[in-house]
Every structure is written in structure tokens, then in C-alpha cells.
Amino acid sequence: MTIGITYDLRSDYLKMGYSLEETAEFDKEDTIDALENVLQELGYQTQRIGHFKQLAAQLLQGERWDLVFNICEGMYGIGREAQVPALLDAYNIPYVFSSPLVNALTLDKAMTKRVIRDAGIATPDFFVVKSKADIEKISMPFPLFAKPLAEGTGKGITGKSLLKSKEDLEFCNYLLNTFKQPVIVERFLPGREFTTGIVGTGENARCVGTMEIMLRENAEKSVYSYNNKSEYEEKVDYCATQGIEKQKCEDLALAAYRVLGCEDGGRVDIRFDEQENAQFLEINPLAGMHPIHSDLPMLARLNGISYSELMKMIMDSAIQKVLSPKLIN
Numbered sequence: 170m171t172i173g174i175t176y177d178l179r180s181d182y183l184k185m186g187y188s189l190e191e192t193a194e195f196d197k198e199d200t201i202d203a204l205e206n207v208l209q210e211l212g213y214q215t216q217r218i219g220h221f222k223q224l225a226a227q228l229l230q231g232e233r234w235d236l237v238f239n240i241c242e243g244m245y246g247i248g249r250e251a252q253v254p255a256l257l258d259a260y261n262i263p264y265v266f267s268s269p270l271v272n273a274l275t276l277d278k279a280m281t282k283r284v285i286r287d288a289g290i291a292t293p294d295f296f297v298v299k300s301k302a303d304i305e306k307i308s309m310p311f312p313l314f315a316k317p318l319a320e321g322t323g324k325g326i327t328g329k330s331l332l333k334s335k336e337d338l339e340f341c342n343y344l345l346n347t348f349k350q351p352v353i354v355e356r357f358l359p360g361r362e363f364t365t366g367i368v369g370t371g372e373n374a375r376c377v378g379t380m381e382i383m384l385r386e387n388a389e390k391s392v393y394s395y396n397n398k399s400e401y402e403e404k405v406d407y408c409a410t411q412g413i414e415k416q417k418c419e420d421l422a423l424a425a426y427r428v429l430g431c432e433d434g435g436r437v438d439i440r441f442d443e444q445e446n447a448q449f450l451e452i453n454p455l456a457g458m459h460p461i462h463s464d465l466p467m468l469a470r471l472n473g474i475s476y477s478e479l480m481k482m483i484m485d486s487a488i489q490k491v492l493s494p495k496l497i498n
């Protein structure tokens with residue numbers, strides 16, 4: 170069985186002149202090496218494809234694969250993570266991870282929270298700032314938290330994201346101008362922060378573990394920021410979660426994952442409120458897959474699951490989709 174691998178290589182975009190922060194979600198060569206090596210160890214033949222345009226060119230040349238392992242984030246637009254799955258759907262080529270609908274929906278943090286809230290899953294109140302004039306319309310009590318609507322890997326999140334007063338709302342204008350997209354402002358939750366990993370699809374989905382994110386004294390305070398993530402070895406501690414905290418996180422994460430229709434694998438970010446109730450922050454259906462540095466493999470490892478075992482779980486789910494195609498209503 171031949172597995173194509175689609176990805177955005179960070180070095181390619183850096184050569185084009187994009188900054189480190191602009192390319193934060195893209196992968197390094199060692200991630201692709203690790204993915205390919207494990208897939209081959211699992212018995213698959215592999216072929217590196219690359220980014221969306223490279224995929225499109227190869228499809229036009231008649232190239233085909235039995236399955237595509239897709240981790241493309243895309244560069245432009247609210248549907249950037251949906252582009253590769255949509256193109257593969259057009260050619261009737263199955264792929265690993267979620268559908269175009271899921272990838273487009275979950276990149277928009279506000280639309281995701283509306284679906285989550287409608288399903289009765291706890292998530293902080295929020296407001297979407299689309300222009301400078303919208304900032305004056307924010308009426309939620311402080312403290313609040315601001316971040317770009319459609320970014321990941323902590324992009325746009327700094328110590329200034331924690332808004333403690335009306336004057337701090339000016340940070341929203343900075344985000345609007347810098348990231349050229351709306352800003353989501355939500356009620357800041359003061360409790361502990363966790364992330365939960367999930368593999369599988371639908372009723373077969375299951376949690377592979379939860380880890381707590383604990384900032385050290387030298388980290389930016391109270392926020393899992395871009396800077397803290399980039400320098401996590403010096404600024405962040407990660408710990409496998411057990412007991413009632415684990416149960417709270419995994420019950421919420423699995424419910425959110427299934428409601429949103431995620432497939433094969435992903436990761437849910439969670440924070441506790443004042444009463445230590447778990448609340449949904451956001452979900453990543455295209456979680457980072459670096460064997461050492463990415464959160465999903467990291468939390469799996471902390472819970473006794475090797476990178477190879479994690480990849481096998483993800484691939485088993487994807488193969489099952491090929492063997493038992495789902496109905497589209």
C-alpha cells in the first residue's frame with residue numbers, strides 16, 4: 170500500500186522571505202523524516218508529495234496513491250487547512266485526518282465555539298472583533314483574553330493577550346493590523362491548562378492521554394504564548410494528568426471531538442474555570458506530529474504510548490475508513 174505524504178516544509182517558506190512566526194505551523198525536515206520512517210516500519214510504501222501546489226501538479230500528471238497522510242496547514246485563507254482534503258476528495262483519494270468541513274470549521278475559533286456551545290459543551294463566552302469599531306462593543310467583564318481568530322501554534326499570543334482593563338483592549342487593534350483577520354476575545358479562565366489527545370473516528374474515538382501545561386517562573390505569565398511554546402524546554406513543564414482532572418478533561422475532549430466530526434486523531438485544549446470545571450478552548454484536527462516536540466506525541470509518550478504506537482493507531486483508523494466508507498447525508 171502506497172502512502173503519499175503532504176506537508177508544508179518550513180524551510181521552503183523561510184527561503185521565500187516569510188518570518189519565523191508566519192511559518193510557525195509548518196514542519197521541519199526531521200518531522201517528515203520521522204513520519205516516513207515510521208510508516209515504512211509499519212509496512213507501508215511511502216512517497217513524499219509536499220504542499221498543495223505540488224500535490225495539484227502531481228495529480229494533473231496522473232500520480233495516485235492508495236492513501237495520503239496529510240499534515241498541510243496551508244498559507245492563505247480561512248479554508249487553508251481544508252484545501253488538501255478538498256482536492257483529494259475531488260480525485261476520490263482517501264486521506265488521514267479530518268474532512269474539509271472539519272478543517273475549515275475548526276480553524277475559525279468562534280464558529281467552532283458556537284457549535285460546541287450549541288451541543289451543550291462548556292466554553293468561555295466570547296466576542297469577535299472584525300474592526301477597530303468593534304472593540305468599543307465589548308461588554309464582557311475583565312479579565313479577557315485576545316488572540317487571532319484563525320491561527321495556531323500560539324501565533325499572536327503574548328503576555329499582552331491577557332486583557333485586564335479597557336486600555337488593554339488596544340491589543341486587539343494590534344492583532345487586527347498584524348494578522349489581517351478577526352480577533353476572538355473570550356472570558357479569561359484562571360484555572361489550570363491541559364491538552365488531551367484523541368485517536369480514532371466517531372464511536373471508535375478514544376483518548377490517549379491528557380497532560381497539564383505548567384509555566385515556569387521565567388515564562389510569560391498566565392498564557393501559553395508563542396514565545397513560551399517556542400522556548401518550551403526552558404519555560405514550560407508538562408505532566409501527565411491523572412484522577413478526576415483527567416476524567417473531566419477527557420470527557421469534555423471526547424464529546425467535542427465527536428460533535429465536530431474529527432477523524433483519526435487530534436488534540437483538544439482545555440482550561441479550568443474558578444470552580445475547577447473543564448471548559449473547551451479550541452481543537453486541533455491537524456495536530457503537530459514531531460515525535461519529540463509536538464504536543465500530541467508528547468502527551469502520548471507521557472502516558473506510555475510510543476510514537477510508533479501512536480502512528481499505528483492513527484493509520485489503523487484511516488485504513489478502517491477506507492474499508493468502511495462513511496455515508497454522506
